[in-house]
Amino acid sequence: MKKRMIYVTGHDRWVTIGQYVQAVKTAKANPDAQFPHGLTCWWPVTGQEIVKQFARGMHERISDGVGYSKRGMA
Secondary structure, three states, X not given: OOOOEEEEOOOOEEEEHHHHHHHXXXXXXXXXXXXXXXXXXXXOEEHHHHHHHHHHHHHHHXXXXXXXXXXXXX
């Protein structure tokens, strides 16, 4: 099975969906902690800001309406 990957612009690298989800869970569990970069920015941010970036990205992906077959899932 091919691993699904997502590009994290703040870190300038591809990560697996599992790594991405784990990072967001860590940020959510530590809203006041300072992280070296966000999901969409390269500067230090709090866990709370990372969760906001995640939600914003999720809504963008939903709104884009990219078909299932065009996302490399078929």
